[in-house]
Amino acid sequence: MPAVPMLRSWYRSAVVPRAGILRLLPSAGPALVLGLALLDVVLGLLPVAFVLATSVVVGQVPAAVDGGTGSAAWGDLVRTFVLAAVLFLARQVLAPLQTALGVRMQRRIDGDLRDRALRIALRSTSIAPMEDQATLDALAEATREIEADFRSPGAAAAGLLALIARYVQLAGFATILGVVVSWPAAAAVVVATMVFRYGQRGGLRRYSQVWKDVVGFRRRSTYLREVAMGPDAAKEMRVFGLAGWFTDEYTDATERMLGPVAARRRQIYLVPYLVYTAIGLGISAAVLVSIARSASAGDITLTALALGIQSVVAAIALGEYYPESDVQTQYGMQAVTALAEFDHRMAEAEARLPGAGTGLPVPAGAPESSLRFEGVSFAYPGSSRLVLDRLDLELPAGLSTAIVGVNGAGKTTLVKLLTRLHEPTAGRLTVDGTDLADLDAASWRRHVSVVFQDFVRYELSAADNIAVGAVHAPRQDAVLRRVAERAAVADVVDALPAGFDTTLSRAYEGGADLSGGQWQRIAIARSLYALEAGARVLVLDEPTSALDVRAEAEFFDRFVELTRGVTSVLISHRFSSVRRADRIVVIDAGRVVEQGTHDELVAADGHYARLFRLQAERFAAGLDADGNEVDS
């Protein structure tokens, strides 16, 4: 590689990330940083002082032997020996302190970074950035290392400071060599040490890249292991007899990951290691030979000889791998770079969102007249296929509108736009005539209460699972009970070991799990709780898919009654379930194809009437809308 690009690449991969680590230091607090840096200076000086003291001991031995015990020379020897012992002990005592302060620094810095990663992840009003694989990869890489106790950015910061101790030592030994042997010899030893170091760190840097190249197999291997051993797939693993198949796939993915890593490891470490070792050993041997020559010619004292030999050996040893710093800094730097990349991608994705940055407050009573989709088109990020195609739709205020359509028609996508998790590619949504993009996203979301198809089953108490519908409102137990009763789940909750305080997960002591249908009722109670706290729009996206057709129809009937006066949207692909809604809208291939009341649509004898009849016939034949058998 030519010199300039090589320098640029080295600057990007070695200097910029180190600067990133250094910028983390202030979050550890100035006292800790200063204290640890000073301690590292002392820890660097102690081995140098020890070598000095032991060399003086060697030089004092002949005179002490001549003088015998009790002589002044003997006294000098003992004093220097004691000093050397004290220096040795001081290092033994201070090294654990360095580790302890490093751990404290790591905790503070990593805590700060965890908060930062969370803030960045939750910053966007849209979920679009979180659906981009490269953004998710950057987040995964950053958080993996931040959570890794041993090679996190915090550990890297402590590791970078620990280099002070190493380089103070190197400077000390070089100075000794310069004074007692010669400055060219000192320079040669420093060069040999740095060549060793370059080989070490360069190898580690390249090796850490190898893991990036096999990230696909690593992800698959981790996924297969977690699915095979986790509780979510435990039933299917056994019923479908998947254990053998999963084991084979896991072994295959793991081998495809580790195979190239092992091969590249040999390539990266072996040849350069031999070359750098040969250079280092050649230089240090030359310096040692020159010291030995000077000694045999009588040009240097015994102390100087001992100093020279010890300094060369100790300095060259500093070219090796540093366990307190090297791996930590390498992976910590990667995490910091990945976090910066994640931040950058999120910022870019946000900048692409139309309407981001404006934030009119939502009027308390909105919508007074209607919510409208006006010529809305939408394609998911990274795709050019229009899921919604110039869709016009009016949701009248205070009425229930059912949206029906076959699988994949675009119903859930409508909800994502209504809740501003995505922004339209073209067209706009309006609330009483105001562009939704001009309204503050957070306050709009407090206005809308949604039960998603894939609502979250929080491993929290039953009460918390309902109250997450409106965490901004003060908790009212009476309201919790009321909404649970309306959602027909109060009896189920009362029968749990600790009633509303029971954790809804078997993973906790005293916890309990619910059936799919019971969970859906909890989610519906959650949305009713949000209505009680002031939400004006209610969206239920297939809230009853775990119920049978009859129970679903009953639910919708009751729900339409319970939410009279609320602007509500009920989504289903079961045409027979939503007949009581004030209005029914049929969408197909991203467009509204029919709308009206149930009676109007049946009379029109179009799409709705056809599918309604088809599903009714299936139901009569003992099949549900999806063709599954139902209890009659």
Ligand SMILES: Nc1ncnc2c1ncn2[C@@H]1O[C@H](COP(=O)(O)OP(=O)(O)OP(=O)(O)O)[C@@H](O)[C@H]1O
């Ligand atoms: N995150 C996504 N990225 C890319 N395409 C998506 C994404 N989510 C949905 N789609 C696509 O958009 C289309 C509409 O999906 P949507 O979930 O809105 O349908 P739906 O009417 O709610 O279907 P269902 O009744 O099965 O829930 C589908 O073709 C789907 O593959």
